[in-house]
Amino acid sequence: MTFNQLIWKMAQGNKKKYIFYFLCNSFAVMFFFIFTTIYLNEALFGVEELEGLHDILLIPGAALLFFTVFFINYAHKIFIKRRKKEFSLLMTLGMSNRDLLKLILLENGCLAILALASGLTAGAIFSRLFFMLLMNSVGLKMISFHISFEMLVTTITAYLIVFVFTVAMTIYNLLSKSLTESLKSDRYVENLKYRSPVIGGLGIILLVGTAVLFYITAINQGQDSGTYFFIWTSGIIMGLYITLSQCMSFLVDVAKRYPSFYFPRVLFFSSIENKFRNLTSILVLVSIMSMVTIFFTSFTFFLIKYQEKELVDWYPNDISFVRTEWKNNISDEELNRILTNPNNPLITHEELRAFLYIVKDQNYPELDYEFMPLSDFNRISNEQIELADEEYLYFINMDSEYAYVQEYLNNGIQLMGNAKVLEYSIDDIYSKRILNEGGDYLILTDKEFERIKNEVTGLEYSIQILNVQGWKDSAQIVEELKSRLSTLNSENLREIPQSLVDANYWYEVNSRIQAYNNTIFTNGIIFFVTIFICVLFFFGTFILLYLNVISNTEEEKRRFQKLYKIGITRKEFRLLLSRELGMIFFFAPIIGSCLAFVYILTFGKDGGGLLENISLLYSYLSMSGLYLIIQVYAYLYARKKLFEQVM
Known part of the structure; x- marks a missing residue:
């Protein structure tokens, strides 16, 4: 069998893994390309009413780039994790490190080319649709849609930089581990290192404390507002990381003080503590992404309604x-x-x-x-x-x-x-x-x-x-x-x-309608771009969580077999899986929703508080409720797939 035939055989045998990894990369390329068609459209930023919009889009652009880096890296990590055993088996049959390196580079290179081709094609189609919806919604029909060479180069360059770095890290980690460790990679479970209920409690105190201090000091500080904002936001992220990494250790220790509550749920507590420790980075990212999604949609929706009311007061005559x-x-x-x-x-x-x-x-x-x-x-x-x-x-x-x-x-x-x-x-x-x-x-x-x-x-x-x-x-x-x-x-x-x-x-x-249209032009585009980023973030959080679910089905199968032998019924195991999956799917979004509320409170304080801006509270409740409702459907879908593959 030649080397190319071996690659083709492996692709046929792992087509589901290849297809899912390919779709993840195409998904990332498509969304990044759609954003560049707006961000790099010179005709759009030449409109007088949209002056300054380029600077506003820097924040969602940076968020999108950060998400793309993490998403591609994590998708590749899951893809390689599910194939480590195959690589190790090939090495036992005589394949050298050089051949393994060639294999990884060849298959990833082909996947990258295909992902770029499909992502750019889908991006070109959907970006035109998105652009037409955007321009029609804000009344800027005179701006034409176009795809420039700069948009293509920017998307391809950004993707290749992230992809090459991710593949390089994978090759280093794969070749630096022993053959025995790689062969047992599908049975390997990370240990609970640095387990500390005390640090978990301190993390909760740090998170809550920085959120309170942020509310007290971040606004109305004159020129120092930006400094306070940066300091307390950094503190919130740090507290969030510590909390999500060790909070389950703290909660388990608290639960142990109530034996009647703890022992009927001992399997759940021991499993969820381990999963939270191993999924800290993902849960932190999901919390931040859900916070950004809820906050930006709530605040942007409120701002559009609020500015329309302010505009009527500012222009008393038609x-x-x-x-x-x-x-x-x-x-x-x-x-x-x-x-x-x-x-x-x-x-x-x-x-x-x-x-x-x-x-x-x-x-x-x-x-x-x-x-x-x-x-x-x-x-x-x-x-x-x-x-x-x-x-x-x-x-x-x-x-x-x-x-x-x-x-x-x-x-x-x-x-x-x-x-x-x-x-x-x-x-x-x-x-x-x-x-x-x-x-x-x-x-x-x-x-x-x-x-x-x-x-x-x-x-x-x-x-x-x-x-x-x-x-x-x-x-x-x-x-x-x-x-x-x-x-x-x-x-x-x-x-x-x-x-x-x-x-x-x-x-x-001086007309009210002209001022209104100018406001709608700017706010409408910001709102659509915000919705675009937030939809991306929601699907991104779902796929990240879903990737984790499907990547651990083999471990869940073995756990079910072991527990079944000692008397755990299928119904009890389904309940256990449902509880664990529910904690993973909802714990981080609920924390993100709470943090979004802190930011809503803080920015609302600058306008007299939520009682003076009750529509801001309604916007927050609507958006957070909608987010959690959609998350319920995502959870039910993931649970169904998990049950199908495990049981």
Whole structure:
């Protein structure tokens, strides 16, 4: 039999092992490639509304890379573990280390090529589907999908680096062990090294303590917030590792103090303690991945809903724009024509008079006063305020919690008129978000407003406020209005006096729908990418746990045979397996869910606490509940397969 024939025979005899290992690698390549089609899409990050998204995607990108490294490494470890006995048998028949090295490199090289080909092909298909869903959901249909050479090279390079490192470590470990140890690898069970209930108890204290300290100190620490966040997150991960490695030793010692509880479950406690010790790394990763999944989905979902509510408060008017003699000088008749829409009729149209005076002072080049008549202010604010002619109301167009008082507007003002200095003293401060346009206004009596217009050189303008029946359906109206104003401004050849405002942003149309779309563009993509990463993490945790289950079926068969001989029934053994598998499948996700709640509490505290953001709590409960429900189905599937193979 030639060397190539031997490889083919081994592949046929171990086709299930090869297929599963091949699918794991293809799975990793496909998901990483889908992410690169978004992360490296230059057209996507050229959109103004998505500015800064590239930096935001660095975190899920790093998480995906970390997962890929661990996932491929663990899948390869399981694949080799189930074939060590075959390799050792070949060595007893005369195969040299060189031939064994050649065999491993050849079969892994073929598998890597096939995994890359299938993963990139599936990734190209599903990435286009994912990209179309993503762009349609956020309304960015103008961005085209494409696959670049850089995306392919990045995916292939990242996969090959991880794969080559994993195979190299496997070869080193395989060739460094004795032949006897390799032959008995399928019967080898790791011993409980460093068993310490005391360390397990300290690990629980460390985990809980760092979580509490994180909640107390991580937020509202100014520039030190990032430092506290890093320190306590590191402490949480360290405490999590110690807890999962030794907590069962601690719990077993506690259970031993209650003989009536412990002895009926002695087989379960002894087995689960050993499994937790051997699965520490996997359980830590599952805990972190479930924590990230629940936290990011909960917080992102809440953020989208919260920002929509905040946006309505921030843009109290559906549409508004500034109209002057030089810019946006559209007639009322033409404006009404644009706004005439039977499906979305105009509800109100308000016009507020205003006057801008820019202080001609070299020491204060950006100092200006914006005036508004009292009658217009009372009409838009639904107030009945009265003022004396020599007084003004300082109107801050911002809710009181965000308001900032400008000292030069709070101490009285003086203006140089045509004949004399005009002086006004402050009567009161009024702070509330009423207009889309930001800024501070000085409210004068109608008489004094007209006087200032006549005696002071400045810019007379009006604020047009338009409210329609359904603001979410006003995008077409806004675009038509913007197009018409742009045409009028280009046709108006008169130059704006240099003393007046000529900045284009000052004359832009401010609409709630445009701000909403900008928010949806960014948050929608973040939400979809978050869901993508979280779905990947969930399937990753399931496959990692499932890999462990199917890799130990031979050991479970031998354990069942031994226990059956001493009187354990099939029903009792099924119950034992169910309990052990349940602990493995649910212990880490429940801890991850609790840690996610700590982060939800901490970040919610910055916004007034969960009681002030009750929807954040609802989002967390919904996402964690959904995660655990899906985990129940995953557990039932894995248990069914385990029963089929063991019993």
